Amino acid sequence: MQDAVTFDPRERQAAPETPPSAAHATPEANDAGTRREFNKLHKRLRRQVGNAIIDYGMIHEGDRVMVCLSGGKDSYTMLEILRSLQRNAPVDFSLVAVNLDQKQPGFPEHVLPEYLEGTGVEYHILERDTYSVVKEKTPEGKTTCALCSRLRRGSLYGFAEEIGATKIALGHHREDILETLFLNMFFGGSLKAMPPKLLSDDGRNLVIRPLAYCREADIAEFARQMAFPIIPCNLCGSQPNLQRQVVKEMLAEWEAKHPGRLESMFKAVTNVAPSQLADRELFDFAGLEEKQAKMQARRIDIQQEL
Numbered sequence: 007m008q009d010a011v012t013f014d015p016r017e018r019q020a021a022p023e024t025p026p027s028a029a030h031a032t033p034e035a036n037d038a039g040t041r042r043e044f045n046k047l048h049k050r051l052r053r054q055v056g057n058a059i060i061d062y063g064m065i066h067e068g069d070r071v072m073v074c075l076s077g078g079k080d081s082y083t084m085l086e087i088l089r090s091l092q093r094n095a096p097v098d099f100s101l102v103a104v105n106l107d108q109k110q111p112g113f114p115e116h117v118l119p120e121y122l123e124g125t126g127v128e129y130h131i132l133e134r135d136t137y138s139v140v141k142e143k144t145p146e147g148k149t150t151c152a153l154c155s156r157l158r159r160g161s162l163y164g165f166a167e168e169i170g171a172t173k174i175a176l177g178h179h180r181e182d183i184l185e186t187l188f189l190n191m192f193f194g195g196s197l198k199a200m201p202p203k204l205l206s207d208d209g210r211n212l213v214i215r216p217l218a219y220c221r222e223a224d225i226a227e228f229a230r231q232m233a234f235p236i237i238p239c240n241l242c243g244s245q246p247n248l249q250r251q252v253v254k255e256m257l258a259e260w261e262a263k264h265p266g267r268l269e270s271m272f273k274a275v276t277n278v279a280p281s282q283l284a285d286r287e288l289f290d291f292a293g294l295e296e297k298q299a300k301m302q303a304r305r306i307d308i309q310q311e312l
């Protein structure tokens with residue numbers, strides 16, 4: 007069995023803090039006050055990612071973590087924070103960044119290699135023309151995202167095995183998890199979200215989501231300050247997922263009106279009481295009479311002993 011990672015944020019606080027590379031910081035970040043705020047933000051993201059890694063046992067000694075990089079703010083931030091944690095981590099693990107070039111028209115192929123060269127992280131650009139497949143198979147007017155995501159997942163999972171990656175890291179954050187929870191409730195009739203750690207259906211890949219505890223606004227601000235070379239996500243020409251957009255706006259409105267609500271809802275996802283729900287697979291409702299009889303018998307025994 008592998009040794010469990012001991013990413014203890016308290017240990018890391020004692021270790022020398024490694025700020026993000028100044029090469030990517032904007033001139034604005036050089037202002038002392040802004041710099042202080044930025045360092046606080048960086049520390050918060052490090053702490054939250056470190057805590058998620060500990061809580062879910064995401065990374066172990068010797069792991070080779072494949073960091074999926076789309077060119078969006080979330081995946082750049084994930085890579086940067088994992089690199090930062092890696093420098094002080096008491097366990098040895100390696101990172102390999104992978105971008106899937108889906109051959110969307112206008113995809114700026116040079117951006118990610120140029121960025122990754124500057125980081126020194128091992129990386130691969132995987133070229134798969136899923137764009138043409140999606141266009142060919144999806145009827146006009148229908149949303150392309152479901153098939154596109156399936157093909158992307160298949161390509162990345164297969165490639166992870168090819169390069170010997172032991173974990174696949176995806177850049178979903180707290181709001182992604184909550185949006186998925188509500189989408190599944192509103193449209194799927196199920197109470198499920200996106201887990202911080204997941205074994206693929208065929209048992210071949212372990213997926214981790216190190217940003218699970220991170221707020222999207224923090225990630226957006228970090229990405230802005232770091233001036234990551236963001237690649238727009240609308241190159242495929244697909245309509246954004248309207249249902250997800252509606253849920254996103256609903257959550258943002260709740261948070262604006264009732265600050266802390268998202269935090270409370272996320273806590274709820276980690277604090278489930280199966281006996282207070284109605285899933286017969288999760289809780290043995292039919293066995294309550296038997297349980298009651300056992301409890302009563304035990305109470306009678308205790309009373310007789312007194």
Ligand code: SF4
Pocket residue numbers: 150151152154155239240242243244245246
């Ligand atoms: S928005 Fe475009 S690239 Fe993203 S999942 Fe949908 S079809 Fe694929």
